[in-house]
Amino acid sequence: MKSHITDRIKLSPGFWAGLRHLMIADYEVARHARLPLTIITEPEVTTAQYSAIWQAYSDLVGDTAKAIINLATSYETMHYPPTVLATYHARDYRDALNRMARYKQLCPPERLQITEEADCCTIELEWHNSEQSGPPMLVGLTLAFLLELGRRGTGQLLTARNIEFSQSMGDVKALEAYFGCPVRIDATCNRLTLHRRDLDRSFVSYNEELLEILTPVLDQSLNEQKQGRSIAEMVKWIIKRSLTSGRPDIQAVARELRMSDRTLQRRLSSENTSFNNLLTEARHEQSREYLADLSLDIKEVAFLIGYEDQNSFYRAFRNWEGDTPSNWRAEHFGVSNKSIGGIG
Template structure:
């Protein structure tokens, strides 16, 4: 797993409080994860350690599905960190979800991408600063909490429309009862699909005064974080987490960065690159990453990096690597 200069994750104290309410000692989790007990009082860890903590919780509880449901519903609002409080006290469900996706950047490694169409709202889960996906437990709790947030905020028993997971999640019937919809296992992505009409529901927990305090502080922290990396790094990061939704365009990326597409073009030119070049590099790097995973077939890889048909992906890959995807994968796996 690759390390990163900003690969430092702070675990909120509410996490350990929640585990205690479920009868699980923080010390047992630390020992199971083979980490020092100091992480309980000074919980700043790397991505690898963070994943190990979630895997340890999963191993201690047993069935993944039931562990997801228990932890998603046990947290009280008083235990939420500021970034989550700003979503719980949002104006409505849409505002809450977009705040969650925005402020998730302050507390990696999870990354959320939201897309809306006529009737649906899909939320895809990705990862920051790592080429590996997190444990099934972390994937499940992240998507489950997004629905739980809507239920708590609106005071209504909301249900999802569809949930997709790439890996096994334990007792699927329990998860289907929690989400109120069918669960698809073995999908190409981890995704929560909501009824778009639910996004209009107001939050009974809306607190304008508190948001006026939290929002500027969180936005400033986010600005400082983004300013610490080059525009090239930032654009590539956004591109990579956007590829499964199709080929990202410059206006969409610019909007996410809060600037015009002309300003983005100028900033990239100042760093001696271009939007087109970064998109190509992002696709090439993600293609290598996905092809290194033998569980993904080549059609899936093409889709995951934004190609609508396999032939276009084949032509692009031969141009990048002077080889076919299948041959590249065989050579890579033989050397591994």
């Protein structure tokens, strides 16, 4: 249970560079997603922020299919994180896909289920902590990367048997031309079906020495993640994700963690904290993050961390920082109170 609840997603150093390659500025994506510009330099984001980034990117590009194909084919291998880089140096396509499914656990929210039967290999894309699929752009790109993995690794223009999407993906004809197979929309799941015979194809990029370096490191990271983080960490991240919809309560968080509120209280107590303490910490941390985005006024910041009025936020922030939000922002970012507005 511990590993699948995580709400932290690590962004590779090349993540934003890959988006910029298609002539869309990272700050435009952040603004369209209504996220603080500081998100561009953050090594980790929440699942909600990750989804918002991909949805914003898709909106800015226009056609989802076009964005998927352009990014899948133009993203340079050097920008890939170690979890993906290791798959490009696997022995063959089957080894690469199995490594991808295994190391995908290190970078949720997606997970891959691979099944081989008869002359087919099906790869089903599942979504963590939700019965719904993720943003169409991210879903399509994830499956496109799996085919692109085989094409780059083998050096051959492999095609799929078929591909299914649960949501609209834009220009279906363009996707069919890219995948080389029929594309079904409004399916019950997101699934890529490959020719099983292709899985035996050797990778021209096979590098045994590099794998001997990368594999132990990735396996250790995976084992550490499976041990899970503390309940307090998980609760705080769930709270942060829920702040914009108002003040989250312990019952809702406990349900997401699949335990009773009494059990959650007991687990938090054993870690020397409480739900209210974590709520306060989450609001404090998020307030600093949002105040770093000078395009947000104080009223918006108050709303984003779950306060119904500015005065309540004002009093809370004074308790946290010993100063008003406007003064704190002016001191840390070198702008005057008049230029940024707000209270205090």
